[in-house]
Amino acid sequence: MANDLQVNTQNAGRFEKDLLGEARVPAEAYYGIQTQRACANFDLSGVRLYHFPALIKAMAMVKLACARANRSLDLLDEDRALAIEAAVNEILQGQYHREFVVDMIQGGAGTSTNMNANEVIANIALEKLGFAKGEYAELHPNNHVNMSQSTNDAYPTAVRLSILLKHGDLVHSLASLRDAFAAKAEEFRDIIKMGRTQLQDAVPMTLGQEFQSFATTLGEDIERIAGLSELLKEINLGGTAIGTGINTDPEYARLAVNNLSEISGFEFKRATDLVEASSDMGAFVLFSSMLKRLAVKLSKISNDLRMLSMGPRCGLNEINLPPQQPGSSIMPGKINPVIPEAVNQVAYQVIGNDMAVTMAAEAGQLQLNAMEPLIAYNVLESIRMLTQSMDMLKNRCVRDITANRERCQELVDQSIGIITAVVPYIGYENSSRIAKEALASGRGVLELIRDEQLMSEEDLQRVLSPAYMIRPQRRQNKN
Structure with a gap:
């Protein structure tokens, strides 16, 4: 330019x-x-x-x-x-x-x-x-x-207002993505699958519970982001150069702040200490850190979607992500999880932006922070990228995810992890022994329990029923 x-x-x-x-x-x-x-x-x-x-x-x-x-x-x-x-x-x-x-x-x-x-x-x-x-x-x-203005009060006020103007788009996209995951949770509510911890088989759950956890974690941030936006409504307009209000009428600051509230539709209030407000970047640091938190959550969810869909023949393959483009210039038929991958990259950029905001906020000296343009650029860019990436994830991925019900059940049946469900009935030592033998022999956990007649068939069917395994149950103390 x-x-x-x-x-x-x-x-x-x-x-x-x-x-x-x-x-x-x-x-x-x-x-x-x-x-x-x-x-x-x-x-x-x-x-x-x-x-x-x-x-x-x-x-x-x-x-x-x-x-x-x-x-x-x-x-x-x-x-x-x-x-x-x-x-x-x-x-x-x-x-x-x-x-x-x-x-x-x-x-x-x-x-x-x-x-x-x-x-x-x-x-x-x-x-x-x-x-x-x-x-x-x-x-x-x-x-x-x-x-009656200085850059030092007009510009920070405008930056705060610009974030507020984009805040609604961010929250709307976040709420919409949450709702998309919640809809999938309802669709997948009766599909049993294995939960995993440290990438190892854990205990059974439903695919609906897994997707509901995505919806819940995103929903938590809606209220928090909305709450932090209130910090941006405290402005130093009228403070001019360093907060003393030099070159202004005694009534000017009140009038200007009230006018801005009326024009913008946001209830602004004048900072109680204009000198402090002229150099303090604390509101931006908090808001940016909240954007980073959201980015971390989106990246974790994207990782999970990629892992759950890995394969299709040699991986978990519990869900299918909608195909969006050919995945390789050399491997025919390969389809990559490009949408979650792109969200991951946005998340990494937002995390980097937050670091830049942190360093710029720390660099303030005496009565002004000269690095505020970098803060404005990074916060606004993070909002833009997060908003667009959430819309992309919802529209081009989440809405059309399908489940592989039979594959989910197959992995449950093959898993050693279901042994956890019978620990209260056969004891930890018996359970550990059965699990070890199942791993060594390749035989199934249920097969070994039946051979040793450690549980009645009726109790075994009840304990291993989907309804029993995915939520707390009352039982009698048999110790």
């Missing part, structure tokens, strides 16, 4: 000035000189602000909330305030997003993002007022759009 901008500046354009001097900006661009400098400086990730529409909309909402507060205090005249509002409304409708061109990873604690927003809004507003782009004497990015 930076190279493209350098090429474009050779064409006819307008000249703009800033602290460092004068430069040509493309005539058609709604961004200005500071955005252009940032693009030249930060060609890092290749991921631009416009890749995250929620962040652009959040920045626009913050600017609108501040403009309304300044208008209420007679600090911003009505014509400019209405022009800024009209510009913001068009951005909120999805227009001009391609003008937000700064790299998500940038130096300056988000100043480049803030100025990108200030310049785009200013130039749109200028055209609303009948002026040309760049005529900043009439409406200025700093003096008017950024009035």
Whole structure:
């Protein structure tokens, strides 16, 4: 993008000035000189602000909330305030997003993002007022759009709001995936299979119980993610540079926060200690760690799906994952579990993103954390990837999973693990001996118990019935 901008500046354009001097900006661009400098400086990730529409909309909402507060205090005249509002409304409708061109990873604690927003809004507003782009004497990015603000309160507030804007999509996808697993649990409720611990045969269970455990573990995170989102509603808007509120009216912070709540639909509250809130990244650390927890769960579930479907002839093959694409360029007929594999990879990326968030949060110094752009990028990217991967897992895998009932029963019948069910009746020592002999001889556990007449056939059938093995049962003490 930076190279493209350098090429474009050779064409006819307008000249703009800033602290460092004068430069040509493309005539058609709604961004200005500071955005252009940032693009030249930060060609890092290749991921631009416009890749995250929620962040652009959040920045626009913050600017609108501040403009309304300044208008209420007679600090911003009505014509400019209405022009800024009209510009913001068009951005909120999805227009001009391609003008937000700064790299998500940038130096300056988000100043480049803030100025990108200030310049785009200013130039749109200028055209609303009948002026040309760049005529900043009439409406200025700093003096008017950024009035009563600093990057250090406007940007963190927008980042928090952008996460809240995407939070609903994340929770919806999570709930939908949970429901898909729950539906499969009901479908598989009467299919007996072997449970396993440490990859070894354990005791019988139903395939429905296994899938219900997937649904339950995902369901636990819905409420927790929702609860952590409340932490993001405490903002430092009105604190300006370091939380002291310099260059603001005493009523400004209250008005701006109330306006943002009304505009966004989220109940924001001003932090009680704005100086502390200007440098603290604790809410992001907690939220990111929750995303990591969800990623770990999704990865574990994906591992299980891959293992349960392994084979089809030489593995467990208890379930069938829906085929999505040929699995090999050399082995005909091979189908790989590509959907769970992709979810695994998303999970690893999210776990890595959380580490980046942790390091960036730790790197704060004195009254500011200059690494917040990295935090914003990684948290928003984790939300995006988790949301899309859960939708993919539900739609392209879970919904069409089928069970191999006969194979599940076959493995139960062959397993030594069913010996656990009869321990209360024949004792641990007898059970251990029978299990050892079954392994050595290749004979079945039930066959050996019958040969030694350790249990009556009636008791054996009752104890080994599916209904008996998969839940607690009352029994008489025979010791």
